[in-house]
Each structure stands twice: as C-alpha cells, then as structure tokens.
Amino acid sequence: MPSIETILSPAFFHLYEEGLEQKNVVVIDILRATTTICVAFANGAKEILPVAKPEEAASMQQMGWIAAAERQGETVDGFDLGNSPQDYTKERVGGQKIALTTTNGTRALQMSSAAKHVWVGSFLNIKTLSDTLRADNSDVLLFCAGWKDKFNLEDTVFAGAVACLLAETFSITDDATLAAMDLYQQAEADLPGYLQKASHVNRFKSLHIESDLDACLKTNTLNVLPEFKNGTIQNCHNA
C-alpha cells in the first residue's frame, strides 16, 4: 500500500527529498496560487509558466503572454493579472499563455520538479486530483506552500481533506498527515467559518479581498488537473 506524507512547509522539504522521483507531489497553495491555476485551466488557459520574479513574467509580455504577478497578496503594478482566481475569467485567459509569479506557490512547484508527477491541488479540483492519485498508486507527498516558509492552516486543512479521501487505499502513519486530517475533520462542516482565524485570511481582510476566500473554498467544482512538467504547467486531465 503506498503512503501519504504531508510536508507542512517548504522549510521541511529537504527531509522528504529521498526517493522523490518515485513519488507524486501535490503542491498546495490554497490562498491563492494553486486555486487560481485550476480556475485558469478550467477557463481555457493553454499553459501557465511559473516564474520566480515579476521581471521574468514581464519579459514574457512581449511574446504575447499574459503576465501575472502578486507580492504580499496584491497585484504588482503594470501587470495584466494578479493572483485572484476571480480575475481569471474565460474572457481574460481563454486560449492564452500566462507567465505567473507568486509569493509561495511558484517556489514550491520548482522545488518539487524531480518528482514522478507534480500536480496542482485545490479544493476546486480535489476529486479529480484524488482519483488520479488513487489510480497512479504511488507514494504521495502533500506539499503545503505555506507563507514565507511558515506553517499555515488553509494548506494543512486541504492536505487533510485529500488524506481523508485516500485513507482507505493509502498507508498513513506520519504525524503531520494525521494532524492535518484531524484539523480537516474539525473544519469540514464549515470551511470558511473555520478558516476565519487563519492568519492569511486576516491578511485578506486587510487587503479587502475577502470574496476570494469563498472562491478558493468551493469543493469539487472543477474537473481539471494541472501538472507541472519540464518547467511549465499544463492541464493533464482529459475531461
């Protein structure tokens, strides 16, 4: 039986690198990078290139790409898009290629690149994601992007949600996953209510982008599975 382990933040990543090429990694940045990536593909984006710096995204604009950049939770001046899933409409992103830089999610994707598969997880595509993990039947690392290397509640709760869905067909013995599952079970009945106390949600309130929270916590609304491969993200799910 393959195993599930949870990497609670990039600060833990080095402890899980052994055998990475045989494992599937799910990169989790619920507020908002991985949610936004799922929405972009659901609305017809062709490709998303995650880049480390806003300048790199800007340089792609000249080649016809949409440039998206967020820092400290806000759209960077002069960019086409930020990191709000609500901005990634069919009109804006349908048929487009997007160069995206975000605070935490981009970095977590790049750290994971040696894995068997690197998939992008969010509440929106949780069923497609977990069905694929089950079918592939390899060890899984649920990799929480966190906030500036620190633990965060929303990514952990999502890791717990995935582990709960897979508990019957995967071995779960590591404490981080067990804790994540317990937190998810506390949160499950009212995810937005539970996450009101999360520090990142309070950061959202101060940025007046609370409506993004609801958009990021809709469960199983999208039948997409973005995969990070050869440095870029494409939708690998044939809906």
Added chain:
Amino acid sequence: MPSIETILSPAFFHLYEEGLEQKNVVVIDILRATTTICVAFANGAKEILPVAKPEEAASMQQMGWIAAAERQGETVDGFDLGNSPQDYTKERVGGQKIALTTTNGTRALQMSSAAKHVWVGSFLNIKTLSDTLRADNSDVLLFCAGWKDKFNLEDTVFAGAVACLLAETFSITDDATLAAMDLYQQAEADLPGYLQKASHVNRFKSLHIESDLDACLKTNTLNVLPEFKNGTIQNCHNA
C-alpha cells in the same frame, strides 16, 4: 498583550530567531527528554548538563556525574541511565548531577540559548510553567523538539495545551499555535488514547516501553520549573 507562537520543529527555528533575547522559550520534547528532566528535578537532581554526544556524557562520569544517553529511543550501552522518566527515581538521582544526551531535546535547548529564559516544559509541570509564563508577561515561543526535524503530534498537542491555558492573557494569531490548540482540544479528554496513532508512540510499542507513555502524560503532578541557562539546567522554581 504579549504573543504566543509555536515552532513546530527545529526546521522552523530560523524563522523565529529575530528578537529572541526578549522572548521566553519553552522547549518541548514530551517523549521523553523534557518530561524526564522534570522528573529528575522533582526527585532531587541538582543539575542536568545537556550534551550533544554520548562521549561527552561519558567523560563526565569520571567527575562523579551520572551519565545518561539515549539514541533511537534506547539507553546507550555502558551508561548509567537512558531517557525513561521511570528510571529517574529519588534513589538514583537525588542530590546528583546528570550529564544527559538525547536525540532531539538537547539540540532544541542549545538552539534556544539566546532567549530571555529557556524553560523546560512537560505535561507534569504544565501549571507551574504556564503560571510563570503569565507572570513574566513576555512573548513566548513554544518550541517543539520534534523527531529528527519532523513535526510530531505529542509535542504539538502539548504546545496547544499551554496556549489554551494562556489564551486569555496572550495574543494568539499564528496558525501553528491555533492548529496546536485545536489538536489539543481533540486530544484533551483522553490524551493517551489520542496519541495511540502518533508515530513516536508506535516506536515506543516496538521498543516495549509503553509504560513510559502514561508516565509522560500525567498532567500537573510536579511543581518544578527547570531552566536552561549558561549551558546547564537547574530547577528555578522555589516550591
């Protein structure tokens, strides 16, 4: 209002070093180093010197110290004591000085040494500890020693227990502490039952030292407060 933050493992410590000299650190290694240190002082030990390597503890034997060493959960051959609180009886440790090396706890103490105070926490002395934290009224870092840099359930649940006791007089906004409190509230009614799933408890079972678990989870039985200062640990609480 001072704040409480939780460092879920030594892998996170570097994120919390700023301003350390104004903060009180509680080092937490419930199974078993910090529990054992509390028991040793309750049974009359005069001083405990935490050292990194078994050889260093052994070299203190010639000066009349008791040498205690544990690795992978077991007493190292040729040492007077391991890391089981049940071995630290009045007869063995009363009036004695002890040189102690453990897998995770010693390292966490040494990492914290620049703090205002470095106190040793366990369920056994939780009330003395939390009363002192409240009286000192400085920012608190609850530092979980973890297992080889990974997150563990028992240290996190203890951090949550301390935070719950202090929630009225401290500001708690970091996600790690909020998660620890939620896990403690799930565990509270039956701590040994809850922790049956913890990976370290399963390591205990394979080592046939299950009775240590009960010894480590007794709440508020000891009126001691070990403090790590100038490289060594003494009981700073005048009972």
